[in-house]
Amino acid sequence: MTDEDKDNIERIRKAARAILQGDIKHLHILPAVAIKLLKLTKDDNAKIEHLSLIIETEPVLAAKILKQVNSAAYALPNKITSINKAVTMLGFSAVRQLAINLLLYNRLIQEGSKRAFDLLFFWQHCLYVASLSRRIAVALEHPDPDLVYTGGLLHDIGELVLETHGRMTYSDFIASMDKNEHAVIEEERRFFGITHAEIGHLFCLEWQLPAPIAAIVACHHSLPAEISPYAKYEAEIAMVSFANYIAWIQGIGSSSHDSHSTLQKTVLETLNVEQLDLEALLQQADQDMRMTREFYDVELPGLTTLRATLVKATINLSQISEVKPVETVDTSGKKLxxxxxxxxxxxxxxxxxxxxxxxxxxxxxxxxxxxxxxxxxxxxxxxxxxxxxxxxxxxxxxxxxxxxxxxxxxxxxxxxxxxxxxxxxxxxxxxxxxxxxxxxxxxxxxxxxxxxxxxxxxxxxxxxxxxxxxxxxxxxxxxxxxxxxxxxxKQYEQQKKHAQIDHLTQLFNKRMANNFLTEIFQRDKSKLTNIAIGFIDIDHFKQFNDTCGHQAGDDALKIVADILRSLTRPGDFIGRYGGEEFLFILKNTNEKGAYVYAERIRSRIERRGKVMSQRFHDLQLTVSIGIAMYNAGYANYSDMVEAADQAMYRAKSEGRNRTVMLSGSAVDKK
Known part of the structure; x- marks a missing residue:
């Protein structure tokens, strides 16, 4: 490291002391176990036992990892009961990365944020950049795609440091932003006296993270000079920088403010972009994100939110061009x-x-x-x-x-x-x-x-x-x-539909159900009295999969979906809530109307099941349904969904293939 580099780091350290609530080495930015796992990224001497020991010291983390590796996503032939065996079966990198993701996710969710800097939005951006960076690394035959993934996951860690431990937070910075012709990185320096890349770099140095990760965090907005000690990691930095830019132009920024990103010419010169099938890479990254959402069971900002972010950014860009025209040069040299x-x-x-x-x-x-x-x-x-x-x-x-x-x-x-x-x-x-x-x-x-x-x-x-x-x-x-x-x-329309629809049943998914309920519960409470929520669960669904195979299980789900679709009025909502569970939301109904509707569904499914009993090896296709009518005691829609869920479990406990209304209603149960 040159004297100039040392002086620059000292400048950053001094600026950090002025804006942070304490010394960065003593701030609780990431759990200690996450730091240990990150240090294993480039440790050639690391062994399975080292990784297992670190994870096993965190019982909650160990339990979550074992739950995940035993899920259908990994399709392992036998149940895994130890972290050591999980590492052996899945590989060192896969388990280490899963642990880091879980720890970072828990850190962000526990912190929470209702301010301008949305931590869930930030989490989505980090995951997307990490996933796309790894996909690019694989496509370009990089020897260590997992390293690039980790760099992508942490590239904006400086923003998190500023938000959670700054005397002036990143939310304060976003609130101060106005339409201007300066890049966000320049505005950060004006506001904090330091950029998120610099403070992130300091974090990596203080916690002695591997040099390639520190290089990515420090230089993802500006590739290092040839004399920089990070110049040897130029390819890794360029991959993350390129992924970061692609994320931004799709509206998946690290925060929802109307900033804009630029793509350095040196990034394209470093990467052989012609080798990349961008269409395939984007599809792969989208698939990674869908799996992530399902794993964490969290509603990440949807396409509508992302689109709104992109529109705001575009408006900002167009206003910048009015002050200082932005020109594009075509291949003929003419400026457009x-x-x-x-x-x-x-x-x-x-x-x-x-x-x-x-x-x-x-x-x-x-x-x-x-x-x-x-x-x-x-x-x-x-x-x-x-x-x-x-x-x-x-x-x-x-x-x-x-x-x-x-x-x-x-x-x-x-x-x-x-x-x-x-x-x-x-x-x-x-x-x-x-x-x-x-x-x-x-x-x-x-x-x-x-x-x-x-x-x-x-x-x-x-x-x-x-x-x-x-x-x-x-x-x-x-x-x-x-x-x-x-x-x-066209891609946006396809992704929007995919993000809203359950691919198997073609009904709306859980995310859309929550959006629908959120919109309803924003109304005046006096207008909620005729709302009903119903939970539908296929009885003994595991037997369909175990006895008849997963294709039969899928067929059972499709049958229920088709019947729901045929019996539902326009304006009401039906969707698959997860697994073998479905949800309906009725507007402008009463207890009798909701109960009659649920019974029509239940009886129609029972009749269809009898007709198809041979297809299902004599198993009876039936459902248990729980209904909750709105009352003023429900503080939010999740309370009402929980009530309908409890009613469904009562239907199960009372013998299945029946409807239970959970309310003070006089409506009889079947």
């Missing part, structure tokens, strides 16, 4: 106005496509523009958006181009994926020229991963100007950006 790229930060095609068409017209003085999308069922290009709106009167709608009938330059555009100019001199009989009453137009392919997803059209029909060939390479980057934006919008 920020008005051409800002619309693509939205996730709503009805927002960003019209805005892009309008921006193209403004930038290149076109008179008209159209965005054609592909309708695969009808095998046509469909004019989905156009500017100005009067361009396509009702007589021209719908404006479709049969893909099978395309020829000439337009066919070349689609096949070769290149921009073309079509005019009456070259193709006098072109039907688009005739239909749109113009002498010339340009067509540009809109691509994603080199796959055609649309066609961009523009003309000078009113001004009668000729379209210069030199314009095409200037417009193509916009078409490329548009393709990315359309792909992101």
């Amino acid at each position: 106005s920020s008005s051409l790229t800002a619309p693509h930060h939205s996730l709503d095609p009805d927002d960003f496509i019209p805005r892009t068409l309008e921006a193209i017209q403004t930038e290149f003085a076109f008179d008209r523009s159209i965005m054609f999308t592909i309708d695969p069922k009808r095998r046509c290009l469909l004019a989905s958006y156009w500017q100005p709106e009067a361009m396509l009167p009702q007589t021209l709608q719908p404006f479709e181009i049969d893909i099978g009938g395309i020829s000439g330059l337009l066919l070349e555009c689609l096949r070769e994926k290149k921009a073309v100019i079509v005019n009456t001199n070259i193709e006098p009989g072109n039907p688009i020229l005739q239909r749109l009453n113009t002498a010339e137009f340009t067509a540009l392919p809109v691509l994603n991963h080199n796959r055609l997803i649309g066609l961009l059209y523009a003309d000078y029909s009113l001004s009668k100007k000729a379209i210069r060939a030199q314009l095409l390479p200037e417009i193509m980057p916009i078409a490329y950006e548009l393709g990315i934006a359309m792909f992101n919008a």
